[in-house]
Amino acid sequence: MHHRTRFGAALPERQSSTHGARRRRICAPRAIKARHRYLTTALAAIALLAGCGGSGGQRLTLVAYSTPREAYEQLIPAFQKTGAGKGADFSQSYGSSGDQSRAVQNGLAADVVALSLEPDMTKLADAGLVARDWNAGPGKGIVTDSVVVLVVRKGNPRNIRTWDDLVEPGVEVIEPNPFTSGGAKWNVMAAYGAQLQQGRTQAQAADYLYRLFRNVPVQDKSAREALQTFLGGKGDVMLAYENEAITAQQKDQPVDYVVPDDTILIENPVAVVTRSSHAATAQAFVDYLRSTEAQRIFAERGYRPVNQQVAATAEFPKPSGLFTIQDLGGWTEVNRQFFDKDNGIVADIERRVGVSVGS
Numbered sequence: 001m002h003h004r005t006r007f008g009a010a011l012p013e014r015q016s017s018t019h020g021a022r023r024r025r026i027c028a029p030r031a032i033k034a035r036h037r038y039l040t041t042a043l044a045a046i047a048l049l050a051g052c053g054g055s056g057g058q059r060l061t062l063v064a065y066s067t068p069r070e071a072y073e074q075l076i077p078a079f080q081k082t083g084a085g086k087g088a089d090f091s092q093s094y095g096s097s098g099d100q101s102r103a104v105q106n107g108l109a110a111d112v113v114a115l116s117l118e119p120d121m122t123k124l125a126d127a128g129l130v131a132r133d134w135n136a137g138p139g140k141g142i143v144t145d146s147v148v149v150l151v152v153r154k155g156n157p158r159n160i161r162t163w164d165d166l167v168e169p170g171v172e173v174i175e176p177n178p179f180t181s182g183g184a185k186w187n188v189m190a191a192y193g194a195q196l197q198q199g200r201t202q203a204q205a206a207d208y209l210y211r212l213f214r215n216v217p218v219q220d221k222s223a224r225e226a227l228q229t230f231l232g233g234k235g236d237v238m239l240a241y242e243n244e245a246i247t248a249q250q251k252d253q254p255v256d257y258v259v260p261d262d263t264i265l266i267e268n269p270v271a272v273v274t275r276s277s278h279a280a281t282a283q284a285f286v287d288y289l290r291s292t293e294a295q296r297i298f299a300e301r302g303y304r305p306v307n308q309q310v311a312a313t314a315e316f317p318k319p320s321g322l323f324t325i326q327d328l329g330g331w332t333e334v335n336r337q338f339f340d341k342d343n344g345i346v347a348d349i350e351r352r353v354g355v356s357v358g359s
Contacts, residue, residue, distance in 0.1 A: 058278045059089040060285065063104055064114040065097035065182055065268075066224035067244050068144070071301040072114075075294055084284035096222035097182030104129060104273065111276040112285055114143065114268065116182025116223075119331045121269045134271040143289050144243075145304035146266040147259060147319060148190035151230065151238040151245045154254035158236045161258055163194045166237060167211040174235035175216045176226040178339060178346055179357045183223035185339065186266050187239035188346055192338075193328055194262035197321045210349050219355055231255075241266060242316075246302030262321035268303075 062072065072092065079085035093100070093108070097116035104110050105127050113130065115121050121141065124130045135141035152160050158171065166173050178184035191212055195205035218234065220226040223244060230238040231253055245257035270289060272282045288294050295307035299314045328334055338346045347357045 057087060058281050059091060060111040060276075060278055060282055061091045061093070061109050062112050062114065063093045063100050063108060063110040065100060065116040065120075066094050066222040067116075067183065067241055067247070068114065068268075068301075068303070069094050069224075070247055070250075071298055071303065074297050074301070075289065078293060078297060079285055079288045082288060084281065085288065088278075088281055088285075094224070096176070096180045096225075098180050099221065110273045111278055111282040112270065112272055114270040116266075116268060117185060117331065118267070118269055118325075119335055120182055121271060122331075124271070124273075129273055129275065130271040131274060135269065139290060139306060140267075141269045141271060142267045142306055143270040143286075144268045144298050145306055146241045146243050146268070146302075147263045147304070147322065148187050148266065149240060149242045149245055149263070150258040150260060151227075151240045151248070152256050152258065153236070154256055156256055156258070160237045163191060163198075163208075163260060163262070166191075166239075167208065167215060171215055171237065172217050172235040173212060173215045174226050174230045174238035175213075175219060176223055177219040177221060177355070179341070179350070180221045181223055181226075183226075183241055183244075184219075184239075186241070186264060188338065189325060189328055189334060190260075190264040191239070193264055193323050194260060194321070196328075197262040197323065206345050209346065210352065213349050213353050213355075216353075241302075242304070243302030250302075259317045259319055260321075261319055262323070263319050265322055265324045267325075 062076075064072065069092075076090050076092075080088055093110075095103070097120045100113070101115060101120035101123050104113060104124060113121065113124060118135070121130060121134060125132050125134055150160055150166070152158065158165075160166070160171070165171065175187055176184040178188050188209065192205045192209055195208045196202070200208070218229060220229055223240060226238060227240065227244055227248060229235070231248065240257075242257070242259065245255060248255045270286055272279060272286055276282045290307060292307055292309055295305040295310040299305045299310055304316055305311045305314055325331055325334060329337070336344070338344050341347050341357045350357050
């Protein structure tokens with residue numbers, strides 16, 4: 001199915017583990033007998049490991065953006081119960097998508113990287129740390145979808161329903177820093193694109209972003225840190241992934257959320273790191289993440305599945321004005337126009353409101 005947008009483009013539907021020889025009995029010195037027993041034991045152990053299959057003794061490092069921690073807490077044990085994942089161990093690192101991408105570039109050990117948005121993965125591909133064709137194939141390297149929503153206090157006491165409500169005087173909006181957080185970039189482009197969807201000009205949409213950021217009292221480094229700030233009592237509304245709002249509700253946090261009619265489709269990539277010492281198992285894990293079982297776990301945790309079989313039965317609201325980053329020119333153009341630290345629209349806005357964009 002294709003969803004039409006007011007940009008005139010349709011949203012494409014992505015298509016979618018010996019017998020030993022006889023020995024003569026001889027008289028040998030004790031040392032030789034001991035050595036023979038050692039070799040026999042060692043060979044038997046090697047044969048046992050080879051016959052077991054799976055991933056025994058392998059330790060994979062997952063480096064991910066901040067929000068899917070709860071999903072991976074379920075996904076990793078589920079993978080370990082499969083033939084490909086049997087015996088595999090995991091270490092995990094979570095943080096803002098931009099920081100995680102830079103950390104891997106700077107030498108942080110990783111076997112699998114799960115990031116918030118394509119540009120953070122592209123940087124790793126350009127550095128030779130993930131395959132250049134990481135986004136080839138029907139799934140385009142994407143493992144989950146989501147949308148940008150407005151998270152509000154329980155009962156929505158400020159009656160926040162639309163994008164226009166966010167720029168009203170006195171409304172405090174919690175939004176992470178878009179120069180560290182991938183989620184924040186999605187939020188910015190959702191807000192900007194919604195203005196275009198509503199018939200405003202590009203200049204008017206850019207002015208909306210300025211008025212929005214004037215209402216942001218603090219900009220945390222990551223989407224998860226922003227959620228903690230909001231749950232701590234700061235702000236009237238938070239821009240966030242839909243799955244973050246659902247995770248908060250599953251933890252009995254006092255929040256509701258509004259899915260705007262006009263919002264952006266979030267697409268989260270995953271890839272194997274080229275320097276992985278366990279590339280086959282890492283690839284098996286990535287493949288598993290797109291399986292029906294894994295996609296159902298993602299859906300339970302609030303992510304919109306990319307597996308079409310699971311998506312067909314998942315119950316998520318369908319925004320009437322859903323658009324994609326491609327409708328706004330694609331990430332290469334968007335990064336140049338909005339997030340270039342010298343000349344980007346958002347960098348200029350940050351300076352105007354007194355926030356550093358870094359070096």
